Amino acid sequence: MAISSPGIGSGLDITSLVSQLVAAEGATTANRLSQKETEYLADISAFGLLKSSLSSFQSTVSGLKGLSDFQQRAATSSDSSIFSATAFSTADISSYDIEVVQLSQAQKLISKDGYFATSTDTVGAGTLKFTQDSSSFTVTVGATDTVEDVRDAINSATGNSGVRAAILVVDDGAGGTESKLVFSATTTGLDNAITVEADEDGNSQYNDAGDIDATGLSRLINANIEESVTALDGKIKVDSQLVTSSSNDFSSVLNGVTITAKSVGSGETLTVAEDKASVTSKINAFISSYNTLVETFTSLSSYDADTEIAGALLGDSVLRSVESSIRQHITSPVSGLSSTFSTLAELGITTDDDGKLVLDQTELDEVLESNFDDLGTFFTATNGLSTKLDSLIEGYVNTTGIINSRTDGLQTSVDGIQEQREALDRRLGSLESRLLKQFGALDALVNSLQNQSSFLTQQLANLPGAFNPSK
Numbered sequence: 001m002a003i004s005s006p007g008i009g010s011g012l013d014i015t016s017l018v019s020q021l022v023a024a025e026g027a028t029t030a031n032r033l034s035q036k037e038t039e040y041l042a043d044i045s046a047f048g049l050l051k052s053s054l055s056s057f058q059s060t061v062s063g064l065k066g067l068s069d070f071q072q073r074a075a076t077s078s079d080s081s082i083f084s085a086t087a088f089s090t091a092d093i094s095s096y097d098i099e100v101v102q103l104s105q106a107q108k109l110i111s112k113d114g115y116f117a118t119s120t121d122t123v124g125a126g127t128l129k130f131t132q133d134s135s136s137f138t139v140t141v142g143a144t145d146t147v148e149d150v151r152d153a154i155n156s157a158t159g160n161s162g163v164r165a166a167i168l169v170v171d172d173g174a175g176g177t178e179s180k181l182v183f184s185a186t187t188t189g190l191d192n193a194i195t196v197e198a199d200e201d202g203n204s205q206y207n208d209a210g211d212i213d214a215t216g217l218s219r220l221i222n223a224n225i226e227e228s229v230t231a232l233d234g235k236i237k238v239d240s241q242l243v244t245s246s247s248n249d250f251s252s253v254l255n256g257v258t259i260t261a262k263s264v265g266s267g268e269t270l271t272v273a274e275d276k277a278s279v280t281s282k283i284n285a286f287i288s289s290y291n292t293l294v295e296t297f298t299s300l301s302s303y304d305a306d307t308e309i310a311g312a313l314l315g316d317s318v319l320r321s322v323e324s325s326i327r328q329h330i331t332s333p334v335s336g337l338s339s340t341f342s343t344l345a346e347l348g349i350t351t352d353d354d355g356k357l358v359l360d361q362t363e364l365d366e367v368l369e370s371n372f373d374d375l376g377t378f379f380t381a382t383n384g385l386s387t388k389l390d391s392l393i394e395g396y397v398n399t400t401g402i403i404n405s406r407t408d409g410l411q412t413s414v415d416g417i418q419e420q421r422e423a424l425d426r427r428l429g430s431l432e433s434r435l436l437k438q439f440g441a442l443d444a445l446v447n448s449l450q451n452q453s454s455f456l457t458q459q460l461a462n463l464p465g466a467f468n469p470s471k
Contacts, residue, residue, distance in 0.1 A: 018435045023399040025431060029424050029450055037417045044410045046312035050319065050401045053296040058393040060289035062120050064282055070376025072275035075257055082265035083236070084143065091256030092273050098259065099237040101268040104188035104248050107231035111181045119147045119167045119179040124216025128184075132153070133191040135161035141217060146181055146188040162186040163194055181220065185231065189246025193231040196221050198305040226377045252326065276368045279375065284359065287349065290330065297323045318406055322396055327355065329392060334385050339377035344385070347375065
């Protein structure tokens with residue numbers, strides 16, 4: 001490979017000179033491309049913020065589209081230590097006398113005294129069968145299996161219907177201890193009471209004559225174990241009418257209401273009423289979400305004359321269209337409704353000088369008191385405010401909407417900037433090669449001229465009569 005050292009003949013730093021010329025040639029275009037890319041990326045970010053704000057507002061609006069959102073019921077207990085209650089939109093508005101008669105209880109069974117000295121005692125071979133209501137499962141016990149093995153087999157049994165086994169170490173009455181196997185129902189109620197049977201002789205018959213000798217597995221059948229905790233159903237009285245449940249929850253006695261018993265007690269009252277607080281909270285969330293959207297509109301379209309800083313979408317037609325359409329839906333009457341109301345202003349919701357919504361709570365409270373159901377119709381009807389707003393916003397934020405279209409166009413422009421950069425790099429690379437070639441030729445010419453000058457100087461100095469200061 002030839003060794004090249006541009007400028008050695010002329011003394012010029014040709015490499016640096018060419019680099020500076022190439023940089024100067026490309027600077028204007030590179031700066032223009034960077035500026036355009038920055039603008040495109042800023043617009044993409046701005047449209048992303050706009051879409052996010054619209055989607056957030058749409059989410060709030062969607063929570064006000066169903067009539068059930070405005071028909072919430074509040075269930076109030078006169079003493080929450082006796083019972084609590086929850087109500088759904090289908091609940092009837094009324095009040096009821098409540099008495100908690102009995103709390104539900106899960107059954108516990110325990111092996112009798114003297115059966116197992118330690119948890120490592122063997123139990124006896126065979127099959128144990130556990131039944132709760134119509135569900136059952138079996139556990140196979142080997143001849144060398146201990147109390148601990150039986151416990152573990154029960155707890156890990158496939159199809160275990162709701163029985164947990166544990167070992168209890170207690171005093172044996174003679175100064176020592178003994179181990180007892182405990183079976184606990186995992187759910188309350190009489191239906192979940194445990195029946196334990198054994199098949200010791202392998203004839204697939206449980207608790208027959210060969211299985212009830214109080215030895216081996218038969219020590220764990222119902223006839224030979226004690227009930228330490230009795231299974232109980234929960235019982236309450238609603239307006240003096242008795243209701244029973246396997247748990248402490250009563251969900252079928254009153255339409256749309258679940259009562260949960262906490263402790264035995266009488267003389268209490270359940271009140272089911274319209275949940276005005278819930279509706280007020282939803283409306284306040286709607287107002288807050290809309291006002292946040294307005295702040296986004298303002299930020300993206302603002303201009304500060306003092307700093308001369310403009311919002312990213314100042315003057316943008318898409319932003320103007322979105323803002324105008326939503327404001328129009330918010331402030332215009334909603335037509336075609338059976339509701340008493342047609343505008344937000346009639347609900348006590350007005351617009352301030354900044355375009356934000358302001359709530360007059362007193363006026364809204366009056367509406368909730370006198371026209372609770374009509375309020376829901378105003379928002380949720382087919383032509384209601386929430387329905388129309390949700391449809392409008394969906395047209396802007398879905399994948400085929402105008403915001404995505406603009407963002408895709410901007411991204412295409414960003415991609416185009418990169419292509420232009422690559423073209424600029426190719427052009428500048430070609431320019432650099434050409435300049436190096438040209439300066440190389442110039443360098444060679446200068447070097448040749450310098451050599452000729454030196455030669456001529458020497459020849460002239462050697463001519464007869466030539467002045468030679470060294471002589």
